[in-house]
Each structure stands twice: as C-alpha cells, then as structure tokens.
Amino acid sequence: MKLKDTSFSVRAERAILFRALSYPNIIDLDEEPLEELSRLAKTAGANVIYTVIQKRAHIDPLYYIGKGKAQELQKIAVEMDADVLICDDNLTPAQVKNLEKIIEKKVIDRSELILDIFATRAKTHQAKLQVELAQLEYTKPRLKRMWTHLSRIEGGIGTRGPGEKQLEVDNRIVSRKIHDLKKRLGEIEKRQQRVVASRKEFSTVSIVGYTNAGKSTLMNALTDVDAMVEDKLFATLDTKTGICKLENSKNILISDTVGFIQKLPHYLVSSFKATLEETRNADILLHVADISSPHIHKQIESVNIVLKELGCEKKPTIIVLNKIDALKDESVIPLLKNRYKNCIVISAKTCQGIPALKQKIAEILEKRLLNIEISCSQENGKLIATLHENAHILNRTSDDRRLTFHLQIEDKFLSKLLKLHDDIQIKELVP
Numbered sequence: 001m002k003l004k005d006t007s008f009s010v011r012a013e014r015a016i017l018f019r020a021l022s023y024p025n026i027i028d029l030d031e032e033p034l035e036e037l038s039r040l041a042k043t044a045g046a047n048v049i050y051t052v053i054q055k056r057a058h059i060d061p062l063y064y065i066g067k068g069k070a071q072e073l074q075k076i077a078v079e080m081d082a083d084v085l086i087c088d089d090n091l092t093p094a095q096v097k098n099l100e101k102i103i104e105k106k107v108i109d110r111s112e113l114i115l116d117i118f119a120t121r122a123k124t125h126q127a128k129l130q131v132e133l134a135q136l137e138y139t140k141p142r143l144k145r146m147w148t149h150l151s152r153i154e155g156g157i158g159t160r161g162p163g164e165k166q167l168e169v170d171n172r173i174v175s176r177k178i179h180d181l182k183k184r185l186g187e188i189e190k191r192q193q194r195v196v197a198s199r200k201e202f203s204t205v206s207i208v209g210y211t212n213a214g215k216s217t218l219m220n221a222l223t224d225v226d227a228m229v230e231d232k233l234f235a236t237l238d239t240k241t242g243i244c245k246l247e248n249s250k251n252i253l254i255s256d257t258v259g260f261i262q263k264l265p266h267y268l269v270s271s272f273k274a275t276l277e278e279t280r281n282a283d284i285l286l287h288v289a290d291i292s293s294p295h296i297h298k299q300i301e302s303v304n305i306v307l308k309e310l311g312c313e314k315k316p317t318i319i320v321l322n323k324i325d326a327l328k329d330e331s332v333i334p335l336l337k338n339r340y341k342n343c344i345v346i347s348a349k350t351c352q353g354i355p356a357l358k359q360k361i362a363e364i365l366e367k368r369l370l371n372i373e374i375s376c377s378q379e380n381g382k383l384i385a386t387l388h389e390n391a392h393i394l395n396r397t398s399d400d401r402r403l404t405f406h407l408q409i410e411d412k413f414l415s416k417l418l419k420l421h422d423d424i425q426i427k428e429l430v431p
Contacts, residue, residue: 013083015046018073020054020065020089036262036295037088037110044116049080064095067102074103086113090263093142111138111265118268126188133181134268140174203252203365203410205244206279208307209288210299211259214322218288218348219256222358241278246362247355255282262302269309280310284364285317286357291336291345292326300340316364319343320357325350369408374417375425378403386417 017034034051041048052065052073060066064087065073077085084106085099091109099107108116115135122128207215223242241255255278269276279285285307289300300319307313319340325347327333337343344360346353369392376383378401387393391409398404409417 013046014049014081015041016050016052016073016077016080016082016085017041017048018052018054018065018085018087020056020059022056022058034088037086037113040110040113040117041086044113044120046084046086049082050076052076059089060095061092062094063098063102064089064091065099070099070102073099074105077103077105084108086110090265096142110263114261114265114268126185129181129185129188133178133185134265136174136178136181138265140171140178203250203284204278204282205252205254205284205286205361206282207254207256207286207288208279208303209259209286209320210290210303211261213259213288213290213299214348215256215259215288218286218320218322218346219254221348221351221354222254244358246358246365248362250362250365252361252365254286255279260303260306262298264302264306269306276310279307279312282312282315283368284361285312285315286320286361287317288320288322288348290323291321291332292323292328296321296336297339317342318357318360318364321345322348324352365410366408368410370410371408373404373406373427375402375404375427377401383417 017037019034019037021033033053038048038051052069054065054069056066063070073085076082082105085103085108087107087109089109090111091099091107096107096109115131115138118127118131118134122131207219209215219240219242222244241253243251244254245251257276257279287300287303287307289296289303293299304313307315319342321333321336321340321343324330324333324345333345337345344353344357346357348354374387378398384403387405387407387409391405391407393405393407395406396403
C-alpha cells in the first residue's frame with residue numbers, strides 16, 4: 001500500500017496562500033496579513049501566485065475556512081494551475097484531510113512550511129537531528145491522513161492471526177524513532193552544557209531576535225567570526241561563538257543563535273534545546289529587532305514569548321534596534337526609546353552605534369562586579385596573575401608575607417578562585 005507523499009518540500013511549486021481571520025484579529029488587521037507567510041514560502045522556494053484572506057466570525061473546525069470557501073479555492077487552484085496551498089495558521093489533521101479532499105491539491109500549514117525551511121537550512125549533524133525530530137513530532141498525530149487505506153493486515157511467519165493495522169505499525173516506528181532522536185540529542189545537549197560550563201571564566205552574551213533582524217550581521221560587527229549573512233528567513237540554524245573586545249579592553253564571548261518567528265512551533269523550540277543552551281546560560285542577551293519593520297512590536301513580543309518558554313525572561317537584556325540605515329522615518333526613534341527603556345539604536349551593516357553597544361554591555365557587566373578585598377601569600381604567583389587578568393584592581397598593599405588587593409571581580413571568577421586556591425582570605429566591601 002502506497003504511503004501518501006508528505007515530503008516537506010514546496011521547492012519550485014506554484015503556491016496559493018490563504019488565511020482565515022476571526023474576531024478579534026479582524027479588528028487588529030495588519031495591512032499585509034500574508035506578507036510574512038509569503039516571505040516564508042519564497043524562502044522555501046515556492047512561487048506565490050495568489051493570496052486569499054477570509055473574514056469569519058469563528059474558525060471552521062472541519063474546514064478552517066468553511067466548506068464553501070474551500071470549494072471556491074478548488075476552482076482557483078485549477079484555474080491558476082497551483083501545486084500547493086499554504087495556510088498561515090496551524091491546521092488540525094482533520095482540517096488538512098478535509099481541505100485536500102475538496103481542493104484535490106496538497107495543503108500544508110505554517111508549521112510544515114517552517115519545517116521545510118529548517119530542513120533545507122540544516123547543515124550540521126546536530127541541526128539535521130533536531131529538524132528530523134521536529135518533523136517526526138509534527139508527523140506523528142497526522143499519520144492517519146497519510147494513508148489512503150488503513151485496513152492493511154500484516155501476516156507471515158511469527159505474525160499469524162489478526163495482525164496489526166499498518167497505521168499502528170507506523171505509529172510504533174515513529175515513536176521509537178522519536179525516542180532514539182531525543183536520546184541522541186540529549187547526549188549532544190549534555191556535551192553542549194559541558195562546553196558552556198567550561199567557559200565560566202568568560203562573560204557571555206547571546207544574540208537573539210526575530211529571524212532576519214540582522215543577528216548574523218551584528219555577530220560579524222562584534223567579533224572576528226565570519227557568520228553567513230543572507231536576506232532570507234532562518235539563514236542561521238547553528239550556534240556560532242566568537243570573541244568580542246569591549247571598550248575597556250575586556251574580552252567576552254558572543255554567540256549567535258537561530259532566529260525566532262511568530263507562531264514558532266513548540267516542538268521546534270524543544271528540538272533545538274541544545275542549540276539554545278548558549279542563550280539559557282548567557283550573562284546578557286542582545287535582543288535584535290529590525291527598526292525598519294512596521295511590525296517591530298509584534299516581532300519583539302514573539303521573541304519574548306520564546307525567551308519566556310526558555311526561562312530567560314529575567315536575564316539582563318539590551319534591545320538592539322538594528323537597521324537604522326534602512327529606516328525611512330526617524331521620528332519613530334524617540335517613541336521606540338520611550339517604550340523600550342534599555343535599548344541601543346545601531347546599524348550592524350555600517351557599524352553605526354556599535355561602540356555605544358559595547359559600552360552598554362560593559363556597563364551591565366560592571367554592575368555584576370563584587371567589591372572585595374583579597375589577601376594571599378606573596379609566593380602565589382598564579383593567583384596574582386589570574387587577578388590581574390580577570391579583575392579590576394583598585395589598590396594593592398603588602399607586608400612581609402602577604403599581599404592584599406582591593407578589587408572588583410565578577411562572582412563567577414570569584415567562585416573559580418575559591419576552588420583553585422586555598423590560601424586566600426576574602427572580605428566583601430561596601431561599594
């Protein structure tokens with residue numbers, strides 16, 4: 001029995017985009033409600049030939065847009081020779097099945113489209129595993145619609161008797177595969193945690209933000225890492241880390257991560273848990289937003305939702321309003337600064353505002369400094385060298401046997417010193 005083609009590919013296909021708007025979304029209607037879906041479809045390689053928006057009192061539980069509108073879409077699809085219809089919302093398996101039965105064309109939803117893009121972008125072994133897991137978790141509840149005939153009976157030696165429906169066999173295979181992938185990714189996550197933990201002596205900054213907000217361009221402006229920059233959604237799936245030298249000559253680590261988007265599927269966030277380890281353990285987050293986008297507020301909110309899901313909502317965060325070079329109306333800048341208090345306006349492309357951003361990072365890190373007094377033996381050259389490298393020494397005094405330093409140091413460095421040296425005496429001072 002032939003399995004229905006459910007490949008996550010819409011490459012070079014003629015696509016019709018559709019979306020149903022119900023209250024209260026009708027009141028808060030975007031000027032171009034399918035603009036982002038169109039960019040997603042083009043990123044996946046599809047040729048968008050038509051868009052349909054339907055206003056409804058409520059979403060149809062069986063057909064999403066209603067049976068009559070589905071029949072209308074069927075005629076449009078035939079007339080325009082469409083290959084695929086893409087919905088801007090996530091559809092239930094029943095809705096997809098019912099729509100495909102009427103329209104007689106492939107119907108995919110927003111999550112399936114995003115998964116397709118992730119699949120084409122995944123280059124490393126880790127990214128491929130993460131995408132495969134997300135695809136299987138998406139596919140599992142939809143297995144039933146993937147089979148045109150569900151009463152196939154397996155027989156033969158060792159399986160004589162009633163047997164199993166092929167759907168049940170596939171469901172078990174998919175479950176086993178998901179379990180295996182989660183186990184392998186769990187091992188990768190543990191290794192990633194060890195890598196992140198090994199960097200405790202460095203202050204770490206993670207770049208997060210909406211997809212295509214300019215995160216990789218900012219990464220290139222701050223570090224010597226040559227991150228790939230493309231004007232496409234989800235250009236970066238793998239974490240890249242580089243060294244950034246601040247204005248006070250202190251080195252910090254900066255990591256670039258996968259971009260977020262509205263209605264990002266939960267299982268994608270879960271699957272990319274290892275990749276997002278840098279974000280969860282960062283000292284500071286740089287939340288990059290496209291200041292030239294008319295939807296900047298919604299994009300910032302979408303990123304904040306994902307950060308909350310990761311448990312990062314309370315981390316020190318700088319809102320980086322990027323792409324000022326593309327901004328046509330600069331009158332919005334004071335309004336944005338008033339709304340987002342801890343923000344910096346920059347152009348990662350031209351490096352405008354980068355020095356101010358570095359200074360802002362340094363100021364936040366300085367607030368994390370402990371004002372202490374450390375006393376140690378004069379022979380402890382290793383400790384003295386470490387203090388000069390990792391602390392800001394304000395004063396130094398000595399007697400016949402011991403040295404005393406009045407200094408400022410981050411708590412992470414102090415905990416490391418306590419583990420490595422047992423002859424030091426520490427006294428915390430009032431700033």
